[in-house]
């Protein structure tokens with residue numbers, strides 16, 4: 001099971017404290033879902049629109065709602081994925097050989113991508129694709145172009161519901177699309193025009209739909225979809241009720257989707273008192289930087305850099321709510337002569353470092369440690385880029401060949417423990433309560449959530465066991481050694497911090513601690 005984040009709305013995000021709660025209750029919750037009635041009700045705020053609040057005190061771990069999607073399909077920015085099972089097919093040789101009939105990777109009848117395991121005849125839109133000959137536009141010699149075509153599949157699925165299932169279509173059309181805002185963002189609006197609107201109406205000839213209607217569907221998908229899917233299958237889904245959850249940088253729920261039917265279950269991660277908004281984070285919490293108005297990000301410093309002038313002060317945003325704001329050293333000791341960097345230079349610097357992170361091999365423990373060492377004088381230790389790497393390290397130490405738990409030296413075990421504790425300290429602030437990542441990290445440190453934070457040092461138990469064992473071994477021969485199998489890590493997706501990583505060598509070793517000195521040219 002994977003925990004995924006919802007697409008974050010980029011253009012209008014305000015804090016909960018700004019919301020004005022109206023007494024209107026929208027009565028669209030399926031009461032039969034819970035024996036003792038729904039645990040939430042819908043309210044309307046002038047700022048947030050509809051959102052849900054708890055109708056009773058909810059305990060951590062309690063299921064708040066569980067439902068199947070109205071529609072699912074390829075994400076924007078998808079790979080060439082099967083229309084039925086969404087498996088990535090880009091490695092299929094048959095794509096480049098258009099003479100191969102019935103080859104896996106391409107459906108001979110409709111020319112659309114289909115895996116060996118899934119039949120495209122089961123997908124809703126196949127008849128339409130066949131009738132409109134839309135798949136004749138697919139050029140498998142140019143996979144990039146095929147990817148763009150696939151972006152129109154979910155909008156098409158939504159539009160087809162208009163005649164096949166008008167109730168579901170109306171439920172979808174009742175969601176927010178933010179058309180008025182999106183119209184003024186050319187890269188969004190024009191991208192949708194080319195990749196979806198023109199594709200469906202002009203290329204595929206489905207003239208029964210208006211441009212306005214297709215744009216609205218694009219907006220609805222962008223604002224309300226959840227990213228779902230597991231094991232490298234990245235797709236998006238629209239859910240009938242879950243879309244109502246408001247965003248909070250420190251959410252009080254977590255969610256997961258099931259592998260076969262993509263059923264989404266939302267659980268409370270903390271106690272949610274009666275009448276309190278039920279929230280989730282629209283972005284991965286570990287990647288959210290600049291948490292509303294607080295430049296310290298609630299004291300986690302997950303966006304902070306270390307000042308290149310005084311070497312100790314932290315460089316934070318001067319006005320976190322303004323993306324164009326400069327960043328400067330906030331040293332209060334008087335040691336710093338003053339340091340400031342414009343927003344664009346900061347963005348470029350982070351872009352460069354992010355690219356470097358993305359080059360690190362998914363199992364590259366040494367490369368990850370080298371990255372942390374290289375940037376130790378540049379990025380705060382809990383900067384989101386370092387934290388992402390540390391989440392990977394916490395899972396890799398003890399898990400991969402050459403670093404299996406019983407092979408780890410005391411020093412590396414201590415490193416694993418320290419990394420886990422650092423992650424837990426940040427999670428205590430930004431993702432409190434019962435969440436999957438907390439569970440995994442606690443497991444990795446072999447400690448319990450009941451332990452007070454300063455006593456979370458389960459690996460110490462292992463170290464003590466080992467010392468005892470080694471002492472014993474010195475006295476009693478032969479000895480088969482301590483049994484560390486209990487400490488095997490659960491099967492968690494690699495790089496769980498949610499960032500997909502490319503394989504390849506760690507690039508740009510030259511940057512390192514001197515990266516602040518590299519001239520940053522702005523266009």
Ligand SMILES: C[S@@+](CC[C@H](N)C(=O)[O-])C[C@H]1O[C@@H](n2cnc3c(N)ncnc32)[C@H](O)[C@@H]1O
Pocket residue numbers: 009012013014015016047048049050051174175176178223224243244245246247248
């Ligand atoms: C997925 S929809 C949530 C349901 C929506 N409020 C409705 O009435 O259909 C996401 C939209 O809700 C609003 N929203 C959600 N959380 C918010 C927050 N914390 N502050 C301001 N607006 C929020 C934004 O307009 C956002 O684009």
